[in-house]
Amino acid sequence: MSRNACVAALVxxxxxxxxxLFNALTGARQKIANYPGxxxxxxxxxxxxxxxxxxxxxxxPGSYGLNATSPDEExxxxxxxxxxxxxxxxxxxxxxxxxxxxxxxxxxxxxxLELGRPTVVALNMVDLAERDGLTLDSAALETALGVPVIPxxxxxxxxxxxxxxxxxxxxxxxxxxxxxxxxxxxxxxxLLAHEMAHGAILSETAKHRIHARMDRVLLHPWLGPPILLxxxxxxxxxxxxWATPFADVLDAGVAGIGDLVKxxxxxxxxxxxxxxxxxxxxxxxxxxxxxxxxxFFFILTMEATGYMARAAFLMDRLMATVGxxxxxxxxxxSSFACAIPGIMATRSITDPKDRLTTILIAPLMTxxxxxxxxxxxxxxxxxxxxxxxxxxxxxxxxxxxxxxGVVGAMVVALVLRRSVTKGAASGxxxxxxxxQLPTVKDLALGLFQRAWIFLRxxxxxxxxxxxxxxxxxxFPRAGEGQSQVxxxxxxxxxxxxxxxxxxxxxxxxxxLAIIPAMAAREVAVSSLATTYAxxxxxxxxxxxxxxxxQLKAHWTLPTALAFLAWxxxxxxxxxxxxxxxxxxxxxKWPAFMLAYLFGLAYLAAGVTFWTARAFGLx
Numbered sequence: 001m002s003r004n005a006c007v008a009a010l011v012x013x014x015x016x017x018x019x020x021l022f023n024a025l026t027g028a029r030q031k032i033a034n035y036p037g038x039x040x041x042x043x044x045x046x047x048x049x050x051x052x053x054x055x056x057x058x059x060x061p062g063s064y065g066l067n068a069t070s071p072d073e074e075x076x077x078x079x080x081x082x083x084x085x086x087x088x089x090x091x092x093x094x095x096x097x098x099x100x101x102x103x104x105x106x107x108x109x110x111x112x113l114e115l116g117r118p119t120v121v122a123l124n125m126v127d128l129a130e131r132d133g134l135t136l137d138s139a140a141l142e143t144a145l146g147v148p149v150i151p152x153x154x155x156x157x158x159x160x161x162x163x164x165x166x167x168x169x170x171x172x173x174x175x176x177x178x179x180x181x182x183x184x185x186x187x188x189x190x191l192l193a194h195e196m197a198h199g200a201i202l203s204e205t206a207k208h209r210i211h212a213r214m215d216r217v218l219l220h221p222w223l224g225p226p227i228l229l230x231x232x233x234x235x236x237x238x239x240x241x242w243a244t245p246f247a248d249v250l251d252a253g254v255a256g257i258g259d260l261v262k263x264x265x266x267x268x269x270x271x272x273x274x275x276x277x278x279x280x281x282x283x284x285x286x287x288x289x290x291x292x293x294x295x296f297f298f299i300l301t302m303e304a305t306g307y308m309a310r311a312a313f314l315m316d317r318l319m320a321t322v323g324x325x326x327x328x329x330x331x332x333x334s335s336f337a338c339a340i341p342g343i344m345a346t347r348s349i350t351d352p353k354d355r356l357t358t359i360l361i362a363p364l365m366t367x368x369x370x371x372x373x374x375x376x377x378x379x380x381x382x383x384x385x386x387x388x389x390x391x392x393x394x395x396x397x398x399x400x401x402x403x404x405g406v407v408g409a410m411v412v413a414l415v416l417r418r419s420v421t422k423g424a425a426s427g428x429x430x431x432x433x434x435x436q437l438p439t440v441k442d443l444a445l446g447l448f449q450r451a452w453i454f455l456r457x458x459x460x461x462x463x464x465x466x467x468x469x470x471x472x473x474x475f476p477r478a479g480e481g482q483s484q485v486x487x488x489x490x491x492x493x494x495x496x497x498x499x500x501x502x503x504x505x506x507x508x509x510x511x512l513a514i515i516p517a518m519a520a521r522e523v524a525v526s527s528l529a530t531t532y533a534x535x536x537x538x539x540x541x542x543x544x545x546x547x548x549x550q551l552k553a554h555w556t557l558p559t560a561l562a563f564l565a566w567x568x569x570x571x572x573x574x575x576x577x578x579x580x581x582x583x584x585x586x587x588k589w590p591a592f593m594l595a596y597l598f599g600l601a602y603l604a605a606g607v608t609f610w611t612a613r614a615f616g617l618x
Contacts, residue, residue, distance in 0.1 A: 005056075005088070006055050006056070006091045006092070006171050007055070007056045007057075007058060007088050007089070007090045007091055007092075008047065008055055008056070008057050008058070008090055008091065008092040008093070008094055008167050008171070009057075009058045009059075009060050009079060009080070009090035009092070009093055009094065010022055010057065010058070010059050010060060010094050010096055010122075011060050011063070011076065011080065011093055011094070011095055011096070011108075011112060012062065012063075012095055012096035012097065012098075012105065012108065012109075013062055013063070013064060013098070013101075013104065013105050013108055013431070014062030014063075014064075014431070015062065015098065015431055016062065016096040016097060016098045016105060016124060017096060017098060017124040017125050017154050018059055018060075018062065018096045019043075019059060020124075020154035020155050021096055021122060021124060021152065021154040022043065022045065022057065022059040023154075024154045024155070024157055024160055025045070025047050025057060025160060025163070025164070026045025026046060026047055026057055027045075041061075042058070042087070043058070043059040044056055044057065044058045044059075045057050045059075047164065047167070048164075049164055049165075049167070049168045049171075050161065050164055050165050050168060051168065053168075055167070055168075055171065058079065058087070058090065060075070060076045060079055060080070061073065061075055061076050062076075063076040063077070063108065064107075064108055065107075065108055065111060065186075066080070066081075066111055066112075069350060070350040071350070080093065080112070080115070080117075090117075091118065091171055092117075092118045092119070092120065092167055092170045092171050093112060093115075093117050093118070093119045093120075094119075094120050094121075094122055094163075094167060095108075095109045095112055095113075095119060095120070095121045095122070096122045096124050097109060097121060097122065097123050097124060098124060098125055099123050099124060099125050099126045099128070099129035099134070099136055099151075100125055100128045100129040100132050100134060100434060101431060102129075102134075102136070103193050103196075104193075104431060106189075106192075106193035106196055107186070107189045107190055107193045109121065109145070110184070110189045110192060110193065111189060113145060113146070113147065113181060114180065114181045114183055114184070115180060115181075116180030116181055118170040118171065118173050119147045119170065120147060120148050120150065120163065120166045120167055120170050121141070121142075121145060121147055121148065121149040121150070122150055122152045122159075122163055123136065123138055123141065123149055123150065123151045123152065124152045124153070124154055125152075125153065125154075126151045126152070126153060127153045127156070127158075128434075132211070132434050133209075133211070136151075137200055138150075138151045140200040141196070144196050145196075148166045148169070148170070150162045150163045150166050211434065211435050214435060215310070215432070218307070218310055219310055219313060219314065221317070224310075224314045225314055228311055228314055231302075232399065232402070233395075233396075233399050235295065235298045236395045236396075236398045236399040236402065237390075237391065237392055237395035237396075237399075238294055238298070238395075239291050239294050239295055239371075239375075239395065239398060240291075240375075240378075240392055240394045240395045240398065241392055241395065242290075242294050243290035243291045243294050246290035247287050247288065247290050247291070250286060250287040250289065250290070251287045251546065254279060254283030254284075254286065254287060257279055257283070258275050258279045258280065258283070261274050261275050261279065262275055269474065272470075272474070272534075272537065273467070273470055275533070276470060276530060276533035276534050276537065277466055277467055277469075277470030277530055277533075278463065278466065278467065280526075280529045280530055280533040281462070281463075281466030281469070281470070281526035281527070281529050281530040281533075282458050282459070282462055282463050282466055282526060283529075284376070284525050284526050284528070284529035284547050285372055285458050285462055285522050285523075285525050285526050286455070286458050288371060288372040288375050288376070288522075288525075289451060289454060289455070291371055291372070291375050292368055292371060292372075292450065292451070292454050293447055293450065293451060295368065295371065296337075296368070296446065296447060296450045297443065297447060299336070299337070300438070300442075300443055300446040300447070301438050301443065304436070304437075304438030304439070304442060304443070305435060305436060305437065305438060306432065306433040306434060306435045306436060307435075308333070309431075309432050309433055310432060311333075312326070312329040312330060312333065313326075313432065315329050316329060318410065319410075319413075321414075322410045322411075322413040322414040322417065323357070323413060323414060323417030323418070323423075323424075324354065324357060324358065324413050324417070325349065325351065325354050327348060327349045327350075327354070328346075328349060328354065328357070328358040330345060330348070331343065331345040331346045331348075331349070331358050331362060332358065332361070332362060332365055332409070333365075335362040335363070335365035335367060336365050336366060336367060336368070337367065337368055338367050338368065338369070339362045339363050339365065339367055339572050339576045339579075340575055340576055340579050342362045342365065343359050343362050343576070343579050343580060343583055344579065344583065346358045346359050346362075346583065347583075351423065353417075353421040353422070353423040354421075354423065356421050356584065356589065357413055357416050357417055357421045359580060359583060359584065359589070359593075360412070360416060360421075360589065360592070360593055360596075361409040361412050361413050361416070362576075363571060363572045363576055363593065363597060364405050364406075364408050364409035364412065364568075364569065364597075365405060365406070365409065366401065366402050366405045366568070367521065367572060368450075368454075369457075369520055369521035369522045369572075369573070370521050370522075370567055371522075372521075372522040372525045373517075373521060373522065373524050373525055373564075373567050374398055374401055374564065374567070375398075376525050376528075376547060376548065376551070377551070377560050377563060377564055378394050378397050378398060378564075379394065379548050380547075380548035380549075380551040380552055380555075380560065381551070381552070381555075381557055381560040381561075382394045382397050401564060401568060404565075404568050405568050405569075408568065408569060408600070412596070412600075420592075457520060457522075458522075461519060461520050461523070462520060462522060462523055462526055465516045465519045465520070465523050465526070465527075466523070466526045466527070466530055468516075469490060469512075469516055469526075469527055469530055469531075470530055470534065472488060472489045472490035472493075473485060473488045473489075473490045473491070473530065473531060473534045474488060474534060475488060475489060476488070476489070483535065484534055484535065484537065485508075485512075485531060485534060485535045488534075490512055490531075491508070491512075493512075493515070494508045494509075494511040494512035494515075495508055495511075497511040497514075497515070498511040501514075501602075503606060504562055504566075504602060504605040504606040504609050505556075505558055505559045505562040505605065505606075505609030505610075505613075506559065506562065506563070506566075506605070507554070507555070507559065509528060509531055509532070509554060510559070510563060512527060512531055513527040513528050513531070514566070514570070517570075518571070518573060518574055519573060519574060520573050521567070521572065521573060524567070525547070528547065528550075528551070529547050529550075532547070532550040532554075536550075556618035557612060557617045557618040558608070558609045558610075558612035558613050558617055558618045559609065559618070561608050561609070561612050561617075562605040562606070562608045562609035562612070563605070564608075565601075565604040565605045565607075565608040566601045566602075566604065566605040567601075568601075568604060569597055569600040569601040569604050570597060570598065570601040571593065571594050571597040571598060571601075577590050577593070577594065578590075580593060
């Protein structure tokens with residue numbers, strides 16, 4: 001093979017900085033395509049050696065070992081071993097190590113070095129390691145590994161010339177000079193990685209030792225879970241206690257706009273559409289923006305500090321007991337914001353039955369769209385009082401609803417993994433990011449994006465559904481002595497559905513709310529607000545009451561609790577169903593999802609309602 005045909009390949013764990021190093025070494029001289037027969041992306045570029053000669057450089061998918069557990073890792077293994085169709089076996093392997101996570105990355109590095117191929121190690125991101133309080137001795141690491149080790153900072157182009165020179169020297173080395181090394185087991189590699197990382201090679205400063213001590217507490221099998229639960233409890237307490245003043249201001253603003261419109265316009269259907277439909281319906285949802293922002297403030301903070309990944313680590317043991325892989329945690333975590341990106345994130349799960357199970361239980365994670373529903377019912381029926389030092393009863397109930405959803409998801413997963421998606425859980429490897437303080441700029445940007453998403457939904461989907469519902473509630477017009485809602489098209493539909501939901505404590509108003517809620521969960525709030533606004537069109541005193549007061553006047557406590565239980569399990573928006581159909585390539589599993597979720601919601605609401613009645617709560 002001529003020198004011009006030589007190939008070097010970047011290998012290493014995910015998040016080692018391979019792509020940044022590849023871009024720095026090749027510049028714009030890149031070609032991106034798929035490997036034959038698979039959807040794994042192939043990135044190749046031209047590396048110019050110090051002599052001016054070109055060399056092909058391939059950026060292989062991140063891998064934790066040569067025993068492949070995913071399509072990406074299988075491609076990496078085949079390329080390294082010279083078995084990949086359409087790709088020449090690399091002449092030089094460049095192992096990219098994350099200097100700030102050296103021990104973990106040395107495990108795979110040893111497995112690659114056992115092959116006895118010409119190899120160079122790029123000790124990448126040394127600046128981040130130093131920032132995190134680590135001091136590395138690259139010369140000691142080179143002695144321990146027996147191959148050249150070049151410190152690099154790809155994003156700052158540090159060490160690139162030295163790395164190119166080392167690759168050229170490795171290319172010129174006669175292959176017979178590098179013999180395969182003795183094979184060792186995975187536990188032995190981990191032990192060797194620990195000994196190398198913590199010998200003369202790596203020194204910890206006080207800052208890094210503090211981080212290690214934090215992990216020993218936060219990831220402790222007995223201390224970690226209670227700390228996580230306590231943190232989540234504080235989050236849901238804050239959602240109510242911190243948001244109340246801001247929500248009151250928004251509520252007053254919405255009421256003021258409604259009064260202004262009534263004063264400025266003469267009585268007409270157009271004015272009623274604006275006040276009873278748009279302002280009452282959309283405004284009833286917008287007032288919960290403070291709760292949404294407070295919830296995401298904590299979520300974004302936990303992500304930025306590195307704690308969210310540790311929460312995933314803690315949850316892995318629980319998920320394994322119900323037959324789920326730890327890989328399922330990130331999609332399920334995403335579903336707390338919205339089930340749609342959560343379901344799409346299941347593409348990273350290699351086992352098809354594991355992935356299907358995760359898709360089917362993703363709607364049970366309490367998405368942010370449910371928060372307005374929970375908040376309005378809790379504010380109306382749960383007393384605003386403390387149950388302990390600093391513990392609000394309303395926040396405790398909200399925390400319980402989130403826990404109820406998670407427990408329900410785990411139970412459903414357990415049943416599914418022992419029936420329709422039966423199979424063994426696959427392994428899971430996860431790298432923990434370093435602890436760091438979140439920046440105000442990143443938090444502000446994240447909150448702005450979440451506020452924009454929420455307000456955009458309020459101004460588009462919720463607005464549209466509310467206007468349609470208003471028309472259905474106002475036509476045909478009621479006759480003398482007849483309620484407008486009873487005479488309307490929507491009223492007739494709701495009265496028919498009420499027969500079905502009456503056994504679980506639901507009334508006509510709830511039947512009217514759960515239908516449009518299939519468009520978006522929070523539409524249930526705007527539907528209730530619009531319904532009561534239309535129903536009280538001729539009663540100014542009733543119209544002046546807030547939605548919480550309207551609910552107290554029309555509902556009992558058992559009905560309110562049953563409504564909350566319904567929304568813990570009820571199917572999410574139709575967009576979620578559509579994404580499920582796309583990800584499962586058919587309507588079989590979306591139909592199954594709808595059926596079991598509606599069944600669970602009906603059962604949970606009925607049990608809650610009749611249990612509350614049995615205890616004399618209403």
